[in-house]
Amino acid sequence: MSIHFHEINGRYPILSLLSANRFITSDQIIQKLGLKQVEVEEQIRQLKKNGFHIIRDEVKGFRMAFYPDHLFSSKIQKGLRTHCIGKNLYYYLEVDSTNLMARRMIQEKGAILEEGVVIVARKQYAGRGRLGRQWFSPAGGIWLTVILLPLLPIPDLPIITLMTGIIVTEAIRRLYRINVKIKWPNDILFQKQKVSGILTESGKIFKGRNWVVVGIGINLNTEKMDFPKDLQKKIISLKGILGEELSEIDFIQMLCLQFEKYYEKVKKKEFSYILNRWKELNATIGEKMIIDTGEKLISGKAVNINSKGALILNDHDNNLIEIISGTILEDINPNSY
Ligand code: BTN
Secondary structure (H helix, E strand, O other), X not given: XXXXXXXXXXXXXXXXXXXXXXXXXXXXXXXXXXOOHHHHHHHHHHHXXXXXXEEEEOOOEEEEEEOEOHHHHHHHHHOOOOOOOOXXXXXXXXXXXXXXXXXXXXXXXXXXXXOOOEEEEEEEOOOEOHHHOEEOEOOOOEEEEEEEOOOOOHHHOHXXXXXXXXXXXXXXXXXXXXXXXXXXXXXXXXXXXXXXXXXXXXXXXXXOOEEEEEEEEEOOOOOHHHOOHHHHOOEOOHHHHHOOOOOHHHHHHHHHHHHHHHHHXXXXXXXXXXXXXXXXXXXXXXXXXXXXXXXXXXXEEEEEEOOOOOEEEEEOOOOEEEEOOOEEOOOOOOOEO
């Protein structure tokens, strides 16, 4: 999809009437533009196909919920060297959450959805973090979601979360030579400060096929003062580390490239490759810690990780405990409340 805003504007006159803060009925559109009902329907259909997020209310009519920025999308896509990830890419100025946008797209498109769609937003006003937390996403960060339709059974899906930690780490290391590491389950840290967080969500689509939305938040050019005080010491942006403004386009392109590379491995079920790479890049194994599982606190030394994404902890009685989900205490999930 590489269509420019002025092209779109000329092709779909309805755009000039749709607004974010009020509804307009089909009758009003017909009257103002002298169109037929079928033409209105067709324009709305085409706009939706081009990433415009239009809400329809039976009584009140249409409202434009989110505008895509086609110029920016096409700039990203121009230098993209992937076949699948990012071939369909939608860039929005502001959305509630790119993961929510992705979930809505899956619902709407169903069987015609292609995998590898990337949804990027400049800002999110309802960003979602792990464990139901809110994720703070001001301008300057990269907030994006990749839609996958993996031919994998549900028990294999956690490998995708591990894969994503590697992808983000690789993209940062390759572009900026910064030594970031993965903290279990999926935070990307620079010297104990959080640079990035990952939220994968999954469900069933059609014919038993699963969908996975991979949400990635990166503090690229974010400024500390744009975050609440209590988060400021727990996070750092790549710009903060390097002392210069970084290109969002370069980063998204590199991320898509790494994504495609590692997703190929997952599709071929090369899970041990993923696990080994994760182990090379992590900062958790070998550390002593207390983990909050939501039900209890468990302390011990992290000794391994398995393909379910679970951390293996050696507790004080020398038992090996498999922890599927939890938070390592002491720096409780920056960027989120
Ligand atoms: C975490 O709690 O560490 C995970 C944070 C994930 C944030 C990203 S930003 C893009 C995508 N959209 C969301 O609403 N959340 C994820």
